[in-house]
Amino acid sequence: MLKKIRQTIEGKKVLILGFGREGRSSLRLVCKAGGWETLAVSDLREVDPSREAGGNKVELFTGEHYLDRELLDSFDIVFKTPGIVLPEEPKVYRCRFVSQTELFIERFRDQIVGITGTKGKSTTSSLLYHILKETGEDTVLAGNIGIPVFDIAEDIMPGEVIVLELSCHQLEHIQVSPRIAVLLNLYEEHLDHYGTMAKYVRAKQNIYAWQREGDILFCNVDVLPGKEIEGAGKESACVPCRGEIISAVMVPEGEKARGAGDIEVAGNAVRYRGSGLRIPEEGISLFGRHNYFDIGVVYGICKEFSVTDEKFLKALRTFQTLPHRLQYLGVKEGLRFYDDSISTIGETTIQALESVKNVDSILIGGMDRGVDYSQLEEYLTGSSVRHIILMEATGKRIYREIKEKYPTLFASGRLALTEHLEEAVDLARELGEEGGACVLSPAAASYGIFKNFEERGEYFRQYIFGQEGRQAAR
Structure with a gap:
């Protein structure tokens, strides 16, 4: 692998674009492979590449101009971290974008x-x-x-x-x-x-x-x-x-x-x-x-x-399911709790409802990215789930759309609107019937509310069970 990297960067001006976990590992191997002309790191945040650089000289570009075309085009090879959105299509840049993958x-x-x-x-x-x-x-x-x-x-x-x-x-x-x-x-x-x-x-x-x-x-x-x-x-x-x-x-x-x-x-x-x-x-x-x-x-x-x-x-x-993927957490106050925090689209929430028996409450909502929820909304009208608890921006949008398109469901008393996850959990506990299940399957991203879906799922478990839920969730 080092030979492959060396062939790519030999005699080149090299930039590591994005300095999260992957960017740090890119810098480590680039430094180990050697052969570059100049080496730099660019990131929106203030970062310190000295540990990964291993004594090699590394230029640093941070702040709002870290993606400027003039900066990127001053390099020959740019290791781009997945998820960084370039302002323009890669083909218009002079530099060559490469990736670990x-x-x-x-x-x-x-x-x-x-x-x-x-x-x-x-x-x-x-x-x-x-x-x-x-x-x-x-x-x-x-x-x-x-x-x-x-x-x-x-x-x-x-x-x-x-x-x-x-x-x-x-x-x-x-x-x-x-x-x-x-x-x-x-x-x-x-x-x-x-x-x-x-x-x-x-x-x-x-x-x-x-x-x-x-x-x-x-x-x-x-x-x-x-x-x-x-x-x-x-x-x-x-x-x-x-x-x-x-x-x-x-x-x-x-x-x-x-x-x-x-x-x-x-x-x-x-x-x-x-x-x-x-x-x-x-x-x-x-x-x-x-x-x-x-x-x-x-x-x-x-x-x-x-x-x-x-x-x-x-x-x-002997296989153990990964956390936050329709993960059974345990029983509290007669209710079974499931963490499906990884659910960020309507289809996966439908899958959760079809997989868990006797769902008492489904908790839906998060960051609104403009995803179409019409299939989920139609499914909910015919589902047997007793309480549809909506939260955050997407929950509010789904609430409005159901009011407009499915007045019978809206008037059924099965729909509830809350602000955040805590209120949604509290309501599920208040309305829940013994033996039923409460499922967090948000059908929406967590960004802006939690760091990621893992943090959202862990917060859900912690809010319900505290430390006692750790063993049940394993």
Whole structure:
């Protein structure tokens, strides 16, 4: 990996753009690789790169002008941190933008299983890693899961399987794809960054756009290459895949598998190319149809690594679900509490309501990014949840839209509007009936209210249980 970095930066003026966790790891490896002409860091915040620089001279640019085109174009190579929004398209700059993700995939693409999707990518990545590890495969997990790839790059061994979770921001500008790619789903998301659904979809499609013959794409039938994606226009159907496509489908509830995909998930039954598996409904930490779909995809991938059904099921039973992903927290005052703080779109809130039994209260709302909630609002009119507790900016918007479009639901007494999460929890406790469930599934981002969805979920748990909830949440 150091050789690859050195080839990229040899004799060049190099800038690390963004100095969070990934930016710091980029600086460490760039300094270790050596060979640059000049080296600098640029960030909106005041930062100190001295620790990562290891005694090397590093210029520092901070403040509101850290993204100025004149500054960026004074460098040859810019390591851009995912999520930083450039004022203009990359092609108009003189400098060349590179990323950890692109250089890492270029170096190790034949060893990588790259996983993306609007939702489910962290669960799928961690489950695949766990099962491969438990069944004897040399495996490492990295990427958007919270482990910058440069942190592991020097330790990768030949033949080791790299399970790589990839966000849309990591995929946005790359021109290389992993040998095995996984695209789970595509929903409206991150439009504050991309502006249009078409641009968001195109970023995600880089997971397979640069694959070669002999590569493999595991893909949800709803977002297959060549298919027009809802809301993204005809251009979303124009990105071909050169690899083998293995389709995956979730069979509608109550129906049987009918050959609509290479991987079919019907209830808790999975079928893949002549193999079949019954997912245990008890004794595993994952539950709900959306999680069964992720298990089905992982089952298909594991078959490519010759994992037997017996070993797969044994490993599945020891897997622990990730925090804040429809995580059962425990019982308090007769109510069961679930933390689904990672939910930032309406579709995932619908999945939560369909997965948890006897939902007494659903807590919805957060930062308003202009996401369309019409599907969620329609679903709520026919749902059996007794109390729909809305909060923050999106909660207020959903409250208004339901008042306008669904007057019967609005007048039913099931709807309540609160300011913040604390008031929503207090109301759920006051209205709750013993044996029911209170589910935090916000269908909205946490930014501006909490640092991230993890902090929101932890605050929810702490507010209800205090220190006593730590053990139950593990």
